Amino acid sequence: MAYQSLYRKYRPQRFSDVVGQEPITKAIGSQVTNDRLAHAYLFTGTRGTGKTTVAKILARAVNCSNVLEDGSPCGECDICRGISDGTLMNVIEIDAASNNGVDDVRTIIEEISYRPQSGKKKVYIIDEVHNLSLSAFNALLKTIEEPPDYALFILATTELGKVPITIRSRCQRYDFHRMTVDTIVHRMKKILSAEGIEADDKALGFIAVQADGSMRDALSLLDRCLAFNSGEELTYERTLDILGAVDVSVFSSFMKIISEGDLKGAIKLLDDVLMRGREIQIFVVDLISYMRNLLLISAGGRNGADISDVLGVSPDTYEDMKAVAAKFDVETLTRYIGIFSELTSEIRYSTQKRVLTEIAIVRLMQPKMQEDVASTRQRLAIIERKLDRIEREGIKTPAGSDKDSGHPDKPAKKAPLPEALPEDVKLVCDNWGRIVKNSQDMNKGILAEAQPSVRGNDLVIVCRDDVSAGSLKRSSDDLEAVLARETKKQIRFEIYGPEKGEDPEATFPDLRSMINFDEIKIVD
Numbered sequence: 320m321a322y323q324s325l326y327r328k329y330r331p332q333r334f335s336d337v338v339g340q341e342p343i344t345k346a347i348g349s350q351v352t353n354d355r356l357a358h359a360y361l362f363t364g365t366r367g368t369g370k371t372t373v374a375k376i377l378a379r380a381v382n383c384s385n386v387l388e389d390g391s392p393c394g395e396c397d398i399c400r401g402i403s404d405g406t407l408m409n410v411i412e413i414d415a416a417s418n419n420g421v422d423d424v425r426t427i428i429e430e431i432s433y434r435p436q437s438g439k440k441k442v443y444i445i446d447e448v449h450n451l452s453l454s455a456f457n458a459l460l461k462t463i464e465e466p467p468d469y470a471l472f473i474l475a476t477t478e479l480g481k482v483p484i485t486i487r488s489r490c491q492r493y494d495f496h497r498m499t500v501d502t503i504v505h506r507m508k509k510i511l512s513a514e515g516i517e518a519d520d521k522a523l524g525f526i527a528v529q530a531d532g533s534m535r536d537a538l539s540l541l542d543r544c545l546a547f548n549s550g551e552e553l554t555y556e557r558t559l560d561i562l563g564a565v566d567v568s569v570f571s572s573f574m575k576i577i578s579e580g581d582l583k584g585a586i587k588l589l590d591d592v593l594m595r596g597r598e599i600q601i602f603v604v605d606l607i608s609y610m611r612n613l614l615l616i617s618a619g620g621r622n623g624a625d626i627s628d629v630l631g632v633s634p635d636t637y638e639d640m641k642a643v644a645a646k647f648d649v650e651t652l653t654r655y656i657g658i659f660s661e662l663t664s665e666i667r668y669s670t671q672k673r674v675l676t677e678i679a680i681v682r683l684m685q686p687k688m689q690e691d692v693a694s695t696r697q698r699l700a701i702i703e704r705k706l707d708r709i710e711r712e713g714i715k716t717p718a719g720s721d722k723d724s725g726h727p728d729k730p731a732k733k734a735p736l737p738e739a740l741p742e743d744v745k746l747v748c749d750n751w752g753r754i755v756k757n758s759q760d761m762n763k764g765i766l767a768e769a770q771p772s773v774r775g776n777d778l779v780i781v782c783r784d785d786v787s788a789g790s791l792k793r794s795s796d797d798l799e800a801v802l803a804r805e806t807k808k809q810i811r812f813e814i815y816g817p818e819k820g821e822d823p824e825a826t827f828p829d830l831r832s833m834i835n836f837d838e839i840k841i842v843d
């Protein structure tokens with residue numbers, strides 16, 4: 320038999336087997352037994368917290384002909400078996416990461432009109448739902464608003480902020496929390512005893528910390544350890560070897576070097592760690608948790624209180640950590656943790672992990688370096704340039720009629736069209752699909768995905784992403800011509816993309832019009 324990962328092999332089949340999410344499984348289980356189900360659920364939370372697992376159990380439970388006391392599927396009736404072995408098509412799983420277009424959603428909608436042949440419900444599990452395109456979300460919205468009584472939607476996402484509020488408000492939402500180290504260790508012990516494998520607590524504790532709240536990550540790390548350990552007892556040292564991690568004594572040396580301000584020594588230590596084949600990401604994460612322990616000792620342990628049990632370290636290690644902690648004050652340690660926490664997100668997808676880590680080490684050593692000065696200066700320079708230009712050229716509105724572009728398609732110059740009234744703009748919004756379809760605009764695809772709305776006399780166009788918005792802005796003359804041809808009016812419009820770092824909700828047109836920023840725009 321082919322090897323099955325621990326995560327799959329031990330995937331819970333009942334609500335009561337799901338660990339770490341008891342309030343959620345209890346609530347949903349009782350909805351099943353009392354037949355008070357919502358028609359759409361939204362499961363949110365970081366990866367590996369059990370969203371898909373609970374979705375699968377729920378999908379079987381609503382169909383099972385012999386539901387257990389806690390609302391779980393029996394796992395034995397014809398329906399449960401049919402769903403498990405794939406002969407019954409009551410549960411449809413869609414991965415929105417690879418099926419994100421409007422056509423994919425349309426396929427679902429067309430298919431939903433057929434009742435399930437056996438079982439009670441047709442369940443659609445849409446995983447990573449935030450990947451759907453705007454038009455796909457809109458298509459889905461209509462179905463979720465008025466689904467047939469036999470349909471149930473379960474949407475799962477790791478990025479709630481990217482799910483439109485219109486979808487969110489129509490779902491019953493459950494937030495899946497990160498798993499605690501204890502929960503993860505407990506679960507791993509159970510699995511290992513079922514597998515007949517011994518492991519020491521320190522090894523499991525280490526794996527659980529590495530997994531950072533994700534059961535899936537913990538079990539895949541455990542998979543890796545077991546694969547390299549050929550049935551022997553899994554020790555802490557072996558785990559460090561296999562996972563490319565370093566022992567706590569290395570962090571102790573590192574912090575001593577830092578306290579002496581020895582930059583060269585710190586860089587050399589990093590080099591040694593990497594030369595021994597250790598993973599830089601793991602090193603950084605472990606260093607943060609070591610610093611956090613120092614901080615706890617420094618903040619709470621000074622008055623003689625022994626917190627070694629809280630930290631889960633041996634008495635020897637604890638004595639050493641106390642000596643290291645005494646070299647720093649609470650503020651400094653807090654600042655260090657801040658710098659390295661930033662680093663973890665920076666290096667996650669970077670190819671320059673080592674350089675970024677070295678820069679972070681330099682920052683540790685330079686307390687006076689103000690992190691924001693560079694970016695503040697840069698922003699100031701941009702504002703000054705813009706002000707200069709306003710002084711020189713005055714303020715222009717985008718697509719203003721005084722612009723002399725000489726575009727062949729531009730009727731505004733030849734014979735000025737009357738300015739559009741709100742009704743005109745609304746008409747454009749109502750007929751957006753048709754207008755876009757008829758246009759020869761090379762940005763047709765972008766326009767089709769964009770969200771038009773009325774703000775005063777203006778048309779506001781919110782694009783799916785910044786790149787689309789940029790492309791549309793660059794050829795705004797074309798769009799102007801299309802709108803003029805269509806309405807015989809001069810329609811002013813503004814183009815937005817979901818700005819980086821901003822909550823996507825803020826870019827939705829209704830919120831935009833309430834805030835009313837970007838009133839003055841400079842034409843590039």
Ligand SMILES: [Zn+2]
Nearest residue numbers: 383393396399
């Ligand atoms: Zn059943």
